[in-house]
Amino acid sequence: MLAVVLISIVLSVIVIFVTNDVFALVKDESTIQFTVEENTKISKLSGELDKEGIVNYGLIFKLFLTVTNKNEDVLAGTYELSPAMDYNQIVLALRNADKKQTVEVTIPEGYSLQQIKETLVENHVCTEEDLDEALNDYPFKHEFLEDKLPPEDNWLEGYLFPDTYTFYKNGDAVKDVVNKMLNNFDERYDDAIKEGAENLDRSMDEIVTIASLVEREAKVPEEFAMIAGVIYNRLNSSRFPYLEIDASVLYGLGRTSGTLTAADLETDTPYNTYLHEGLPPGPICNPGYNALYAASHPADHDYYFYVAMPDGSHLFATTNSEHERNKEKAAEAFAEAANSSGEEDTGE
Structure with missing residues (x-):
């Protein structure tokens, strides 16, 4: 009889504690930030909820989900939960996507x-x-x-x-x-890009870096591979050890646009491709697929120079003298475009 009484008392205490946990009758009112990763079912969170003190009995919470058939996927995110919430309120808070915009x-x-x-x-x-x-x-x-x-x-x-x-x-x-x-x-970054990089004997980081330069320099889709070809021609030539890419210089200066001054070009940053040979130390932006493909499949030509035109296209040149003539053409085009629009010439 004594054993039965003791067992009854123990079971009663257990029931009281479990009931308090399930229905949150007397619990802490504090708020806890609870983060959920993607593609997670509620049952997988039982241990974490227990660990954070939101529930006291993770196994009972998991059993509750099974009995009530509420073991569903949870949206990734950070939730505000409280030990004062009963099990059903916790489930609703984790499942309630309607309140999330x-x-x-x-x-x-x-x-x-x-x-x-x-x-x-x-x-x-x-x-x-x-x-x-x-x-x-x-x-x-x-x-x-x-x-x-x-x-x-x-x-x-x-x-x-x-x-x-x-x-x-x-x-x-x-x-x-x-x-x-x-x-x-x-x-x-698919097999075509990987194969192109392998043929060029370039690492992924080199391809991404070159692609980032192409992305910031090219404006016309048809010229992505052309500009990539200019970059490779310079990288492979002892005559033109400097890439001289303005977008990289701007990145080193903490900018993404604007005209470079003589002082800017003399500022020594790791990304100043007028002062440092070869590629910059890493990508200067996040390139899209076309730029990545162009960096791994550059056009085969003998150009070492290019200059931008008002419409975003470029004039390409093999020699410096030809490049100087192209720069004059570009300056004239920018001046004409500025006069037509009544704006000051902003060409680089």
């Missing part, structure tokens, strides 16, 4: 890491602080990033693939946001 964010081809960060912050996808931590410190495990580990500032430049993405405002975990772009890059 989606936003389509377009990352244009040629955007730098800084421009992407600003775009995501402006669209309320992530905070600047969280993005800085993810972009500069988090060791993403993609195979194509292995040679770049450990992470350092701007180490992902060139690998966040430009595209239109759907995110949840203030809902997606920042690492998931970055992962979407990295996964997209991994998919778009």
Whole structure:
């Protein structure tokens, strides 16, 4: 009889504690930030909910999900949960997508890491602080990033693939946001690009760096491969050891546009391709597929120079004298365009 009484008391205590946990009768009212990764079922969160103190009995929570048939996928994001919420309220909070507003964010081809960060912050996808931590410190495990580990500032430049993405405002975990772009890059850096890189005996980072230069310099799709060809001709020539690419100089100065002054060209940064031979130390933007393909399949020609025209096209030249004549033509074209529009000549 004594044993029965003791067992009854123990079971009663257990029932009381479990009931309190399930129905949150007397529990802490604090709020806890709880982050969920993509493609996660609620049952997989039981241990984490227990660990964070949102529930006291992870196994009971998992049993509750089974009995109530509520073991569903959860949207990735950060949720505000509380121990004062009963099990059903926790499930509803994790499943409630209706309160999350989606936003389509377009990352244009040629955007730098800084421009992407600003775009995501402006669209309320992530905070600047969280993005800085993810972009500069988090060791993403993609195979194509292995040679770049450990992470350092701007180490992902060139690998966040430009595209239109759907995110949840203030809902997606920042690492998931970055992962979407990295996964997209991994998919778009396809066999054709890999084969081209192998034929050129260039590493992925070199291809991405060259593609970033092409992306920032070329405006007309038909000229992507042509400009890539100019870059390779210079890289392979002892006569032209300097790439002299303005977009790279601008990047080293922390800019993405504008006219370069004589002082700018003399400013010694690692990205000043007028002062340092060969490629810059890394990509200067995040290139799209056309630029990546052009970097791995450059046009075969003997041009070493090009100069921009008002319509975005370029005049190409083999010799410096021919290039000087093209520069005069370009200056005249810009002046004519400025006069036609009544604006000051802005040609470079």
